[in-house]
Amino acid sequence: MTKKKSKILPRRSMPMQDPAARVGNFNEVANGYSLELAQEEARRCLQCKTPTCQDGCPVEVDCKRFIRELAEGQVEQAFRTIKETNSLPAVCGRVCPQENQCEGRCKLRPTGQPVAIGRLERYVADAFYAGTACEATVGREDCPMIREDLRVAAIGSGPASLTLAGYLAAQGVKVEVFEALHLPGGVLSYGIPEFRLPKSIVRTEVETLKEQGVEFHMNWVGGKTMTVGDLFDQGFKAVFLGLGAGLPRFMKLPGENLIGVFSANEYLTRVNLMGGYRFPDYDTPVFPGRKVTVIGGGNVAMDAARTALRLGAEEVRIVYRRTQEEMPARLEELEHALEEGVQLEILACPVAFQGDEGGRLTSMRVQKMCLGEPDESGRCRPMPVEDEAYDLETDLAIIAVGSGPNQILLNATPNLGLNSRGYIEVDQETLETNMPMVFAGGDIVTGAATVVEAMGAGRQAGKEISRRLLKQG
């Protein structure tokens, strides 16, 4: 082991925008590898006889193979390999929590320097320019003609539905995607900021799907503009529900409706989906905060905090009940946030928001916490430290403590079977709901999870739907 270790070169770092500069803009933070860096990194891969990296990937990308192909300079072949199972590598390479997935299972992980699989995946996706839409979607050039008689509806346009659409289009099945908002992409468009995932990437993916014959209908609210039943009446043979978990959770604290207290979803939607960072050239206003507090420790909290910095906040604090180690955010996002000057207020739990006579937020009352015994989730349970509460001055508080299932379609479809947490219940194998030929996947089934898991679900449902439709002929 020690011998082997000594031969291993350090993980190649990716060129980044300088922290001091990047807090002044919304451009992408990580600039990506050059071909040279990518190949150097790819050559670090041990090409293990029994690789474990692939097991860590929810869509089972054949990491070993594409990395070898890249190391040999066959970018096109590497692209095809990735595309066999992953329809959105440019997205995944940027946003997957690789440390818990592919890289977390890499044989080099114990050295603290796993192969940078995500960055390599990103490199390949960015570098290869597919000649046809079919090739861009599935990495092949033999997609059959679309059969207009086999129509499938996907409600919601997040990664789950986009993946389903790409998969089915490649099988020759016609997909129409219906989205309530005015832009497709789900969280990729309204939640994850431009500096982490440029919107042009999402646009390109959608354009490619359109070329593949997928139709997009925007401003179309399932359960309102039409019901699931209406879609079957119109001749759709199957319906996929990729509704996401966008219902913002509040904390039910005194003062939570003061001016200056926002859900992260509202804050990020105003900035990302609505382009509020370009106000007043764009119409949607964003609340300006001088001293900002963000509550939560996940990706959503990191995104909100880093966005607030870019919008000119003097001070941004993340308030979290546990410690830095327990934060569920992607490692890289936490590191980037700290580099950019975001401060951490750990072992702290908000108990009230306080305001002035005009109803504007002025401070947040915070309870000091300590860590107790581990709970069911295996994480230490935060417990209040008696008589230790204090005030944090703040004029903008952003709540990022989790989300629930999007409600509109569920309310309009009372027959749909839900689990005890309010998410859609599905057959684990087929992803079919209790309503025949109605399938569901992504966050609306699992609760808030990851982009790649939502994609995995879209692919799984796509397989099942095409199997049933094409068998029927």
Added chain:
Amino acid sequence: MAVPILHKRKLIPGRVSELVLEAPQIAAKAEPGNFIILRLADDGERIPLTIADTDAAKGTITLVYLVVGKSTAHLETFEAGDTILDVCGPLGRPTHIEPVGTVLCVGGGTGIAAMHHIAKGHQLAGNHVVSVIGARSEDLLLFEKELTAISAEVLVATDDGSRGHKGLVTEVLEQRIQQGIEAGESIGEIVAVGPVPMMRAVAELTRPYGIKTTVSLNSIMVDGIGMCGSCRVTVGDAVRFACVDGPEFDAHQVDFEEMMRRQCTFSEQEKLSYDHFCRKCHHD
């Protein structure tokens, strides 16, 4: 979907206009109490407007708006033949309508147009509809003709007395309630749509009578589909999202004070946005 404007009618020139849009999918589903969210340009914001009327056969919906800031001023530059970039709907829970006898429908300002659709629903359900409408002066009264067509009675109040009762709608409303009580009439419900101070005054007026009172809340919205919480209002002990749980709520439970404060969240930026728009107009 991009939606064409079929007709435009200037109800109060420069201030209030009515648009008839060709939106068959929305018209087919829209019920009284529903609203839409529209966006005018790629750099535009999403703003909610109530569906004031629908014609499912023709596939049209009617909107009435008051010019108050950037987006409504921009909308005012649109004419028949133009298309609106995005129209999303129908949104919100429809009005709960059942036969209850007499229903007093109170409207103020552009709220009169929004109230019209609700009044129409009650009339279709067989209720005795009394429309009570108010404005500063006669020339600012909206939808009187349309309301006359569907109401058993139309009562009018103007601040300057140029038409109907000189004074507030709430005064006319109170008289009508009294009159009903004396005559042994069963007033099943009171509906109020208009500026928040008016709705609050109606709520306070009807509270002692214990008559069910419904208001339509216009809190600030972004998505309109329950994903942001911008529109949250306190109703009784609960926090509700106006876009999906409302916009209509029990007036006696609503925290109007909080709602009015929250409506001013972005007033500074809204002014800036409007000035920015005016400057751009003058340069063109």
